[in-house]
Amino acid sequence: MTQSFYPPQRTLMGPGPSDVNPRVSQAMSRPTIGHLDPMFVAMMDEMKAMLQYALQTRNELTIPVSAPGSAGMETCFVNLVEPGDTVIVCQNGVFGGRMKENVERCGATAVMVMDDWGRAVDANKLEDALKAHPQAKVVAFVHAETSTGASSDVKTLVELAHRYDCLTIVDAVTSLGGTELRVDEWGVDAIYSGTQKCLSCVPGLSPVSFSEAAIAAIKGRTHPVQSWFLDLNLVMGYWGAGAKRAYHHTAPVNTLYALHESLVILEEEGLENSWARHRTHHNALKAGLEALGLAFVVPEAERLPQLNAVTIPEGVDDAAVRTALLGDYNLEIGAGLGPMAGKVWRIGLMGYAARKDNVLNCLAALDEVLGRMDAPVNHGTAVAAALAAYSD
Amino acid sequence: MTQSFYPPQRTLMGPGPSDVNPRVSQAMSRPTIGHLDPMFVAMMDEMKAMLQYALQTRNELTIPVSAPGSAGMETCFVNLVEPGDTVIVCQNGVFGGRMKENVERCGATAVMVMDDWGRAVDANKLEDALKAHPQAKVVAFVHAETSTGASSDVKTLVELAHRYDCLTIVDAVTSLGGTELRVDEWGVDAIYSGTQKCLSCVPGLSPVSFSEAAIAAIKGRTHPVQSWFLDLNLVMGYWGAGAKRAYHHTAPVNTLYALHESLVILEEEGLENSWARHRTHHNALKAGLEALGLAFVVPEAERLPQLNAVTIPEGVDDAAVRTALLGDYNLEIGAGLGPMAGKVWRIGLMGYAARKDNVLNCLAALDEVLGRMDAPVNHGTAVAAALAAYSD
Structure with missing residues (x-):
């Protein structure tokens, strides 16, 4: 007979999922109610408003897709891209490559603009x-490349795309809640994110938002959206404003409780304060x-x-250290x-995980593990340097 | 400032989500760990084995899709259907219609076999x-039509499809765990289900299973799968046996804890006992x-x-009663x-909700609400009739 599963209590400082705020875990375990229950519908309206705040947008179509970030990415592409379209994809890490896959599976052509991994x-x-x-009809790029830690200048790239009459699709999976992001001010047309990074929520949902121009493009399509599950024309019937909610699919009710709570927490802290906290830690x-002597992959400004x-120091066994x-x-x-496997570590400071105790620990x-392995680093210096930085 | 959301404690006897077992809610709130953590990978292996038991199959490719049942449906269609294919869809309710949408969005032709709503x-x-x-390459139909409560004879339909060299896609969203379902014995090639019905789990996942013949068809495709997120060639890299797990998307870790626990509960009860319990209630x-005088939509044998x-009695206001x-x-x-809106009620007895207290309540x-509204029913008879049935 299989036993119940009791996971260990980890500290999650990888690329996500990040540590979940205990308030979020508690919210998620509250009683399931129906996805058309009036109380649930009211909760959905609150969530939309809080997502608008988190994304700094008034876009009416601002909702969580009922699946992880990869499905949020796919939602943007299958709704905005039609067969025969040309899409310019700027790739500077793993996720630009995934965008290319999405473009091609929509029957469109991806023009790739390649940048070095680790650069904006x-x-x-x-x-x-x-x-x-x-x-070209659409320009797509990643705001915060989770594979390298590079940040790109969304405002400049979007302005440029608009000057050439292109819509924009922006990956904000790792940026939302952790670093400056202003959808309306920067003019982003379509954006997707994830819940398991700087929102301190569990994985499984993907907040997305679409501008009026993006919605016009979706409504003006000549081919049906190839995904029924992700077709925004249908999803809008469930999440849409004012009108009676129509059943589309069964929403992941409890995971939405979790996201609601994580957005309440973000509101309480304040978005700018959350950005500043990530920066401090x-x-x-x-x-x-x-101080240890480990070199960052990405130049400081990016x-x-x-x-x-x-970068993993010469001669150090990646897997042994992580184990x-x-x-x-x-x-x-x-x-x-990808090409950085075995060569770098990615240390996340996302959401609830971005705390002093985590940094020091x-x-x-x-320091101890690298010391045990006789790695060529400056042992015993790291914690003091961090404490000094905190008191600056 | 938005407040935390505290849902009411409902009794869920609709078409799903159904009541969630409290053990499942507790499991879901356990600490999040990484989707590539060795402890998590071990949990995934247990889950696969328990899903194989629940579906009565040895299919190696038996996994939960990281999204609700509609995405499980789409997983089956986008992986098995290619542009230009012909798919025969038997429709006897809402979900056959959704299958047609899926076929057409794959660039294939749907040949519809229409049956009356409420019939097998x-x-x-x-x-x-x-x-x-x-x-025709594929035959698709719904085992348990959630829109009407009709059950179809999977074994006979699959045998027939195989006689004409067709693969089969079966919707088992509402049947899994609640009524007899034997994937291997019945020869089903591709099947999808949901977690929020008779498994007593939260909504958000879709168990799927694929036979060797289905996998051969997927591997032999001449067109790429149009969905990156649902492409089983990629998903298998994460859920596959033996080999090192490769990152595809971030799994909904806590929802998977919930499904694991609900499958442990099903194993403890025993599959046949679960089927029998649903029948008893x-x-x-x-x-x-x-006894009240309410007539079933579906003939008893189906x-x-x-x-x-x-059927809602003449003159009774559907919404007022439900409210x-x-x-x-x-x-x-x-x-x-759909066409049954305002004409029928659908009373679910699924998973943890299939209990004596729920039936009587x-x-x-x-009885009380219909009485209050002077509905033409036999007031005061229902509970006694149910109690008599229990003691038969």
């Missing part, structure tokens, strides 16, 4: 591509990592506070993805 | 369609509803125990869908 998207290269491909973590990718951190400290940090644990 | 799928009509469309509910659709049940008894029953409440 280059606006000049994008402009070259826009000039070379005047038929990043500065301390950075001081500690650099670096995300919530995702710290550092020791998990086994001896219940601490999860992330491995490298992570540095102390890393 | 007619094997003779299917055979006529198979003869008329020898190019259905018999009592049926006795009560018939009726599901877990979804009881009854009174919800407001005065915290009891949710379901409205009719539902009948007492319905």
Whole structure:
């Protein structure tokens, strides 16, 4: 007979999921009610308003997709891209590559603008591509590349795309709640995020938001949206304003309770305060990592506070270190993805995990484990450097 | 400032979500761990084995899709159907219509075999369609139509489809755990279900299972699967056996804890015992509803125990009754869908909700509310009839 599953209590400082706020866990275990219950519908309205706040938008179509971030990405592409379209995708890590997959599976052509992994998207290269491909309809890029920790300049890239009459799709999976993001002010047309990063919520939902221009494009499509589950024309009937809610699919009721609570917590803290908190703890973590001698992958000006990718020192066994951190400290940090596998660690400081105790514990644990393995780092320096950074 | 959301404690006797077992709610609120954590991977292996038991299959590819049942449906269609294919869809309610949408969005042709709503799928009509469309590649139908409460004969329909060299896609959203279902013995090629019906789990996941023949068809595709998120070639890399788990998307970790616990509970009870329990409480509910004078939509031989659709008596205001049940008894029953809206109620007895106290409470409440509205029913008879049925 299979036994109930009791997971260990980890500290989640990888690329996500991040530590879940205990208030969120509690909210999620509250009694399930129907997805058309009037009380639930009222909760949905509150959630929409709070998502609008988190994304800094008045977009009416601002909702959580009932599936993880990858499905949020797919929602943006299958609704905005039609067969035969040209989409310019700026790739500077894993997730730009996933965007390309999405474009091609929509029967469209992806024009790739390649940047180095670990660098921001280059606006000049994008402009070259826009000039070379005047038929392009959409520009897509990642705000916060989870695979490298690089942050791109959304405002500049969106302005550029609009100058060439393109709509924009922006991946904000790792940025939402952790770093500055202003959907309306920056003019983003379609954006998707995840709940398991800087919102401190469980994984399983993907907040998305669409501008009026994006909705006009969706309503003006000549081909049906290839996904029934993600077709916003149908989803809007359930999440839409004012009108009676129509059944589309059964919403993940309890996971939505969790997201609601995490957005209440974000409102209580204040969005700018949350951004500042991520920055504060990043500065301390950075001081500690650099004291150890670990080098960041991303140049300082393009670096995300919530995702710290550092190069693994020469001769150090990646998996052995992560296994020791998990086994001896219940601490999860992330491995490298794709070409960075085995070469970098990704240390997340996201949402509820972005705390002083986590920074100090992570540095102390890393210092000890690297010491145990005789790694070429400056042992015993990390915690003091972080404490000094906190008192600056 | 938005307040935390405290849902009321409802009794969920609609078409789903159904009452969640408190053990499941507790499991869901346990600490989140990483989706590649070795402890999590071990939990995934247990879950696969328990899903195989619940579905009575040895299919290696038996996993929960990270999204609700509609996404499970879409997983089956986008992986098995290619542009230009012909798919025979037997429709006897809402969900056959959704299958048609899926087929067409895959660029394939749906040949519809229409049956009356409230009746089982007619094997003779299917055979006529198979003869008329020898190019058909897939036959799709719903085992347990949630919109009407009709049960179809999976074994016979699958045998017929195989005789004409078709693969089969079966919707088992409402049947899994509540009524007999034997994937291997019946030869089903692709099946999808939901967690929020007879498994007593929260909504948000869709168990699916694929036979060797279905996997061969997926591997032999000439067009890429149009959905990146649901592409089983990729999903298998995460859920696959033996090999190292590869990151595909971030799994909904806590919802998977919930499903694990609900499958542990099903194992403890025993699958056949669960089927029998649903039948026992259905018999009592049926006795009560018939004593009141409410007529079932579905003929007895084709009726599901877990979804009881009854005709609303002449002159009775559908919404007023459901509102009174919800407001005065915290009891949710379901409205009719599509052409049955306003004409029927759907009373669910699914999973943890299939209990004696629920049957008696539902009948007492319905009797009182209908009495208050001077409905033409036999007041005061329902509870006694149900109790008599229990002691038979």
